[in-house]
Amino acid sequence: MSEQICRFCHKYVQLAYYCEDCSSNCCSDCLHEEYIDYNKCQDCNSRKIDNLDSDKKKVCNDCGSENIVKGSQLIKTCPKCNSHNIVNIYEKKEDLEKLFLDLIKNTRLFVVPLRDILSELLLLQQKLEKARAPPLRYYHYPKMESDLLALFKLFQYVQNTIYEKISVHFHQLNQNQEYFFDTYSQPNSNITIIESLFENFVRSYDSIKDFITNNVNTFVRSVESILANLKFI
Structure with missing residues (x-):
């Protein structure tokens, strides 16, 4: 760097x-450094310590032990705002690059539930055709065919919408990839820009995920309803 x-x-x-x-x-x-005092439970090493107001004793919030000792730790401190929320810039950039790559991998997995739903619809179609075909010729629930056709039409709409959303999402990723690939070459002043971009990518990702989840739930309920009718006949 x-x-x-x-x-x-x-x-x-x-x-x-x-x-x-x-x-x-x-x-x-x-970089500033300072020693910070803390209380620690000797039994479970927890630092979640509560004060007992009645007798000024301290008790571990995790295990209930009163075997509490004091300690101190050298903490990195920001020279500007005195915050202890300090990270190594090399590790920070590495984490951002990894998060970006993970987001790309996870976005590619959006097609998996689509394949699963299509397989279920095709299997349901075969079962329905078999129930209607001779020698069985079951005529119960005459709306099952129209319901199944509506599901196929909904699937086509959902598939096209998801592909469009993913295309826009990947376009955004591609436009800003220079910020995330080889993050070590980026000036440190760009960290806030990179984080802001990534937050926008995550919002886009979550929007697609919610759209898929909601529609998958609709398919699941509808398929289960038709399967229950087929099982009945």
Whole structure:
């Protein structure tokens, strides 16, 4: 990673740390550190400690033990806002790149429920044709054919809509891929831009996922209803 100017010491150095709260970058020399006191349960190592107001004793919120000891820990601190929410900038960029790649992989899986639904509809069609064909010729529930046809039409609409949504989604990913591939070459000042872009991608992904989930549930209920009728006859 190339050297950049540190806003705190005004030197050209590698900015190794990033504050998640105020988005500041700093070098190793400018990073603040301080000792923070804490209470810990000696029995289960939990730091979820409550105070007993009655006798000023402390108790572990996880296991109920009163075997509590004090400790201290050296914590990285932001030189601008004093936040302890400091991360290594190299790991931050690596995580963003991995999240982006995982989003692409998961988006490709959207076609799986479509294939499953189509297989169920085709199987249901075969069962219905068999029930209507000789020598059985069951004529119960005469609307099953029209209901099944409506499901096929709905499937076609859902499939076209999903493909359109996925196409737009991938277009957005492709337009901004330079921010996520080789994130190490990106200046640290772009981290907030990259995070904002990724949040938009996630919203787009969730929108497609919700659309698929809602329609899959509709298909499942409708298919189960027709199967129940076939089982009855």
